[in-house]
Amino acid sequence: MRLDGHQHFWKLARADYGWLTAELAPLYRDFLPKDLAPLLERHGIEGTILVQAAPTVAETRFLLDLARQNDFIKGVVGWADFEAADAPDQIAALASDPKLVGLRPMIQDIADPDWMLHSRLDPAYRALVDADLVFDALTLPQHLPNLLRLAERHADLRMVVDHGSKPRIADGDFEDWAADMKTIAGNTSTVCKLSGLVTEAGDNWTLDDLRPYVGHLLETFGPDRLIWGSDWPVCTLACSYDEWARITDDLLQDLGASEREAVMGATAARVYL
Numbered sequence: 001m002r003l004d005g006h007q008h009f010w011k012l013a014r015a016d017y018g019w020l021t022a023e024l025a026p027l028y029r030d031f032l033p034k035d036l037a038p039l040l041e042r043h044g045i046e047g048t049i050l051v052q053a054a055p056t057v058a059e060t061r062f063l064l065d066l067a068r069q070n071d072f073i074k075g076v077v078g079w080a081d082f083e084a085a086d087a088p089d090q091i092a093a094l095a096s097d098p099k100l101v102g103l104r105p106m107i108q109d110i111a112d113p114d115w116m117l118h119s120r121l122d123p124a125y126r127a128l129v130d131a132d133l134v135f136d137a138l139t140l141p142q143h144l145p146n147l148l149r150l151a152e153r154h155a156d157l158r159m160v161v162d163h164g165s166k167p168r169i170a171d172g173d174f175e176d177w178a179a180d181m182k183t184i185a186g187n188t189s190t191v192c193k194l195s196g197l198v199t200e201a202g203d204n205w206t207l208d209d210l211r212p213y214v215g216h217l218l219e220t221f222g223p224d225r226l227i228w229g230s231d232w233p234v235c236t237l238a239c240s241y242d243e244w245a246r247i248t249d250d251l252l253q254d255l256g257a258s259e260r261e262a263v264m265g266a267t268a269a270r271v272y273l
Helices: 033-042 057-069 087-095 119-130 141-153 175-187 207-220 241-251 257-272
Strands: 003-007 047-051 073-078 100-103 134-137 159-161 191-194 226-228
Touching: 003 226, 003 257, 033 241, 047 057, 057 073, 057 087, 073 257, 087 100, 087 119, 119 134, 141 159, 141 175, 175 207, 191 207, 191 257, 207 241, 226 257
Parallel strands: 003 047, 047 073, 073 100, 100 134, 134 159, 159 191, 191 226
Antiparallel strands: none
16 A cells, blocks of 8 residues: 555634644645545555644544545544643543544644653653554654653654654754664664655755755665655645655665555555554
8 A cells, every 4th residue: 555654634714723824825725635635646645644733632533534534544643632631531532533543742843842751741651552552753853862762761652753853954954863863763663754854955955955864764764664755735835746756756766666665655554554
């Protein structure tokens, strides 16, 4: 199965997308299954992992409803309040829906860089493990040392790093990010998403800007621990779905057939489904 391991839907009238404002004009409209379905069909993609875009349980339930109504949505990575006193019950209740495959706190938007390491979150992490849910880590490069500590502290927590942890490609920052990602790949079982890179590459990006970052992820995590995702519709700030698919073909051209199949769907199916 060929899978898009990271995409979003939203409906503006729901009004819980704090980050989504009129200034982001290309994104400031509804994006729903009917908009994505033709793109999936064009590229032979059989299913997707739908990822939360608002830090509310209400939005997670909205996404689960969409998943029940659209067969191509194979799983939902939602949100729960990890700090709530009833976080384990909240997580267990959401996990009763078979379409829920993971949870994602929006770490990139949390002011405290050490948030993920606070002991008050331990019950939520244990609940994730008990429910066999994936922890999607929406991190930035500065979070990677703490992410390593979290992965080592909770070795039984299945973890996926979103968007390669958003390296600062536009600024040419590579060495520190590369070293931290290599350490995480080499010392934990963490999986990484090959997604969201093009929007980190600046307005005048080229394919060559992306190559060293993608090459490093392939070298350190390997195809069996990489998940391709479109990050649609966020990717449209920098390129179309079609263009990202073409770019991927170029970036992965040196892989063998089985390695390519891993990145383009088999790893996502193993991790999430």
